[in-house]
Amino acid sequence: MDDLAFITAVAAGMVRSGTPVLLAAVGECLTERSGILNLGMEGIMLAGALTAVIVSYLTGNIFFAIIAALAIGALIGLLHAFLCLYFHVNQVATGIAVTILLSGITAFCGIDYVGKSIHSISAYKVPWLSELPFFGSVFFNQDILVYLSYAIVPLTYFLINGTRFGLSLKAVGEEPRAAAAAGVSVFRTRCIATALGAMLAALGGAYLSLVYAQGWTENITAGRGWIAVGLVMFASWNPWKAVLGAYLFGLAISLQLRLQAAGADVSPYLLGMAPYLLVILVLAVSKLRQKKIPAAGPTALSIPYLPQV
Amino acid sequence: MLSKAAGAMIAFSGSIASMLFGFVAVGIFLLLSGRNPATIYTGIFTGAFGDTFCLSETLVAATPIMFCALAVAIAARLGLMNIGVEGQLLFGAIGSTYVALTMPETTPSWLMLLLMALSACVCGALFALIPALMRVFMDINETIVSLLLNYVAALTVEYLIHGPWQDPTTTSWPQTMAFPPCAEMPHLEGSRVHLGLLVALIIGFLLMLVLHSTKFGFKAKVIGSNPQAALYAKYPLKRYLIVAMLLSGAVAALAGFSQVSAIEGRLRSGLSPGYGYTGFLVCFLAKHNPITIIVVSILLGGFLSGADSLQLSEKLPFATVNILQGMIFIFLLASENALKSWSEKLRLKLQAAEAS
Amino acid sequence: MPHILFVFLVICFTVLPVYSANEQKTVKAGFLFVGPINDYGWNCAQNEGRLFVEKKLAGKIQTVAVENVPESAEAERVMERMIAQGAKIIFATSFGYLEPVLKVARRHPDVKFMQLSRFDKRPNLRTYFYLHYQGSYLAGVVAGRMSKKNKIGFVAAHPVPPLLQSINAFALGVRSVNAKATVKVVWTNKWVDPAVEAEAAKGLIDNGIDVLAFDQSAPVTIVKTAESNKTYVIGCYTDDCQFAPNYWLTGVSFDWGPYYARICQSVLDGTWQEGTDVCDIKTGNVKLSSFGKAVPEPLRKEVAAAKEKIANGSLVVFAGPLKDREGRERLSAGAKPNIKWLAGMNFFVPGVEGTLPKN
The missing domain is CATH 3.40.50.2300 (Response regulator)
Incomplete structure (x- = not known):
């Protein structure tokens, strides 16, 4: 295997490994911009993954499976938003509670779907683009969900920074009271943002089960939801930087497995630390380079909104 | 004028009602799935507190959670989200294992345990220092760094037990050699309850004292709740943040120390099935109050150990433990606030009625 | 939040039932699984062995199982509870259970323990290896x-x-x-x-x-x-x-069923002994x-x-x-x-x- 082939394979693996985390992280960016902290991403990914498997198994249709996963994501997102907005619960605690609950529910409901053959998504070469040297085989020899993720990131960025909804989103995330005074519905904006974010996380889960695992396994996400939440801070709430973080994470996974295959003589446990250390390192380096810019999140993040006070 | 006590009573009964509401709601869910909630609840409660064995196992399960939750609370006091207690726990275990394996077997037990505890604290604190320094000097959020470091810590343990520290006598099994007897923490006669519980309780009460009646505690609270004011008052912000993270790491490390010393007797993988994350949740449920943390840890420890009965007697899969736990938490969180505002309204109404 | 404790205690003492281990003529066998039993892999194969025992020795052997038992402090508690419920033989179906098994076996000389893949000697411990x-x-x-x-x-x-x-x-x-x-x-x-x-x-x-x-x-x-x-x-x-x-x-x-059934039968017959078994191609388990x-x-x-x-x-x-x-x-x-x-x-x-x- 020559160097270029190796690098290409690593990079293609990076895109695959990074995509589920990417989707969830971009979703969390959107949610947190509205001032809601959703720590339930791990659980929502699990729910999305299982829903996609069940629907794919029952209908044999990938399209329905993805739609169903998105719907479940939206539903759970609304539940979380409802808890946060109506009951003013502690958002850190509910997020963790939602994850515990969903890991239980998915394990319970998934019993009949373990080891079942489902219709999974296979790679689809983009006709002209996949012929490009290097980039073609890295970015355009993937599956439709990856291509979808290429579209989702700029769309999310545009949604936040280029639309009226984006303006209200940022307003309720920064100064909910002022936003409410200006006629923006804090409740509705936050609900929409949380639901959209959860839909993306569920899509990330569906990616894991439909593309990667091609079936259901308990705890299929193995902690990727938490990583996604972490990457949002890494990305300072910017979807583009979330992509960077997710791909960085994917790169380290892809690289360590391929280094092993290529015969690197390092303990696999030390190699396994690479994804985590790499993200920390890049975080530190990027902070050192732009020390002046403070990267505080939305000021109203995770603060319950009490309109009457 | 309605007395303050009556208002407190209303709030108090509101909280109790919220608890009951959570259990009733989950009970309805259980009924709908064709189970008898009464037998399930009694199964869990007797499994948790039914006899001395159950009680002792509850305390055993509660101890590491308590340490971790207290560790989270120290950091949270200054507004820091230390989700890295899991990793600090593991590094504490690594630190005490190093001492247990290198000191001569003839070391007196008290000295051995003291050195192990010290080493654990140093390792845990140093591991917590990484996110602390990055936060203070580079303004990098401590939550993500400490979260990522948890995975690094788990892999470090795996590396050590598969590599340099692997037990040479049983070749190839991922664990270290058994600790010498002097490295074992004293137990309560006839049970697995160990000295760690006492240490955790003492730390809890000390923390309560420090946070609520010392200058340090007051300043910490100001820094945590109003950093602008703290800056204005020229508090040594950086020093406080670093000290808090060091303390937090050290307390979490004691959980790792007590687990390897009292329960496992060696370092091995699967040392912590997520005590750090459970502790994180407990801390938030208990609203960072050390005494409440102790209570909630014991209750949660009881639930987790009592939930064995779901599988043993009810033949339900493990998943139901998580379903129950998650539902109870959600209902608890939701109803607590809802009922609080409701009881607040009631109080105001009563007040108004009295005034007129 | 001390009221939570209060509520727990109230519930505990008002509805505390008398916990009586129901008398039965069947022998209870406990199984510990390290992961979810529906992983369609290792634990699934183990659990199928257990179900085979239930079917083959119906009316004579009753099984209890706990899945997702970490190979740590938890395992000891789960085994103690199984014994409290009357389990007479316990199958520890993962290698990491040996240390907790040894501790519990020491406390309960009348209960028989089956440890997979590890080597040790005790009068009430039998080890079994699979030559996968x-x-x-x-x-x-x-x-x-x-x-x-x-x-x-x-x-x-x-x-x-x-x-x-x-x-x-x-x-x-x-x-x-x-x-x-x-x-x-x-x-x-x-x-x-x-x-x-x-x-x-x-x-x-x-x-x-x-x-x-x-x-x-x-x-x-x-x-x-x-x-x-x-x-x-x-x-x-x-x-x-x-x-x-x-x-x-x-x-x-793997096919664990026949082996587990044989072991359970030996418990019923009173012929169970300490020792070591090998499950391989010859015995038909692999x-x-x-x-x-x-x-x-x-x-x-x-x-x-x-x-x-x-x-x-x-x-x-x-x-x-x-x-x-x-x-x-x-x-x-x-x-x-x-x-x-x-x-x-x-x-x-x-x-x-x-x-x-x-x-």
Whole structure:
């Protein structure tokens, strides 16, 4: 295997490994911009993954499976938003509670779907683009969900920074009271943002089960939801930087497995630390380079909104 | 004028009602799935507190959670989200294992345990220092760094037990050699309850004292709740943040120390099935109050150990433990606030009625 | 929040039932599983063994099972509870349970304990080993014959003796028919993480292998990944032929039921003794899964013959002289491996490529 082939394979693996985390992280960016902290991403990914498997198994249709996963994501997102907005619960605690609950529910409901053959998504070469040297085989020899993720990131960025909804989103995330005074519905904006974010996380889960695992396994996400939440801070709430973080994470996974295959003589446990250390390192380096810019999140993040006070 | 006590009573009964509401709601869910909630609840409660064995196992399960939750609370006091207690726990275990394996077997037990505890604290604190320094000097959020470091810590343990520290006598099994007897923490006669519980309780009460009646505690609270004011008052912000993270790491490390010393007797993988994350949740449920943390840890420890009965007697899969736990938490969180505002309204109404 | 305690206590004492272990004539057997029983892999196979016992000895043996029991403090508590419920025999179906088993066994001399894959001696402890590697050797023969590029991949979870036995036996099988072939090992560090498993398989395939074997707790993902990447695959734990209709070669699976039933029967008869059992091809506990359509008839016959030889003892997989990858002699000429030697395996045989974390 020559160097270029190796690098290409690593990079293609990076895109695959990074995509589920990417989707969830971009979703969390959107949610947190509205001032809601959703720590339930791990659980929502699990729910999305299982829903996609069940629907794919029952209908044999990938399209329905993805739609169903998105719907479940939206539903759970609304539940979380409802808890946060109506009951003013502690958002850190509910997020963790939602994850515990969903890991239980998915394990319970998934019993009949373990080891079942489902219709999974296979790679689809983009006709002209996949012929490009290097980039073609890295970015355009993937599956439709990856291509979808290429579209989702700029769309999310545009949604936040280029639309009226984006303006209200940022307003309720920064100064909910002022936003409410200006006629923006804090409740509705936050609900929409949380639901959209959860839909993306569920899509990330569906990616894991439909593309990667091609079936259901308990705890299929193995902690990727938490990583996604972490990457949002890494990305300072910017979807583009979330992509960077997710791909960085994917790169380290892809690289360590391929280094092993290529015969690197390092303990696999030390190699396994690479994804985590790499993200920390890049975080530190990027902070050192732009020390002046403070990267505080939305000021109203995770603060319950009490309109009457 | 309605007395303050009556208002407190209303709030108090509101909280109790919220608890009951959570259990009733989950009970309805259980009924709908064709189970008898009464037998399930009694199964869990007797499994948790039914006899001395159950009680002792509850305390055993509660101890590491308590340490971790207290560790989270120290950091949270200054507004820091230390989700890295899991990793600090593991590094504490690594630190005490190093001492247990290198000191001569003839070391007196008290000295051995003291050195192990010290080493654990140093390792845990140093591991917590990484996110602390990055936060203070580079303004990098401590939550993500400490979260990522948890995975690094788990892999470090795996590396050590598969590599340099692997037990040479049983070749190839991922664990270290058994600790010498002097490295074992004293137990309560006839049970697995160990000295760690006492240490955790003492730390809890000390923390309560420090946070609520010392200058340090007051300043910490100001820094945590109003950093602008703290800056204005020229508090040594950086020093406080670093000290808090060091303390937090050290307390979490004691959980790792007590687990390897009292329960496992060696370092091995699967040392912590997520005590750090459970502790994180407990801390938030208990609203960072050390005494409440102790209570909630014991209750949660009881639930987790009592939930064995779901599988043993009810033949339900493990998943139901998580379903129950998650539902109870959600209902608890939701109803607590809802009922609080409701009881607040009631109080105001009563007040108004009295005034007129 | 002290009121929470109050509520708990109220509930405890108002509805505290008298906890009476119901008297019964059946013997209770407890099973500890390290992961979810529906992983379609290791724990699933173990649980099927338990269900077989329930069916075969219905009315005589009653089983209780707890899944997801960590190999730590928790295991001790779960075993104590099983005993409190009247369990007379406990099956610890993962290697990490030995230490807690020893502690509990010391406290309960009247309860019998069955420990998998580990070696120890106590009057109320019986250990049992599964020679999965005998199947791996046969699978290696298939892989060695089917590989055109002489590069074979192996995705494995953690470097522990049973897996090392499998990998080494697999490589010996490969080398017995194809001296040029190598087996590349990639560790995932995880018993179950489908995405990492799939990526590890993909990494090996990118590296140019044309046959893929693995040892992971939940096998479906790798089998399907191999099929979609047009790479032959050797299964593990369950017969997953259906997931790779074109590229399935064969696989190694377990059948625990008859063994567990025999042990439970010996408890009923009062003939249970301490000691060590071996579950292998001869006893029928280790089995070769069905062949895929890609495997030609002569090769099937060759494997069947080798299987026969292993069963009657004329073919020993780890036969001395056996040298490791570094050339050190691990088994002298003429020596046969014993259980203790197998349970302590910590090396790779020649032909295996990959790291082995070592001191």
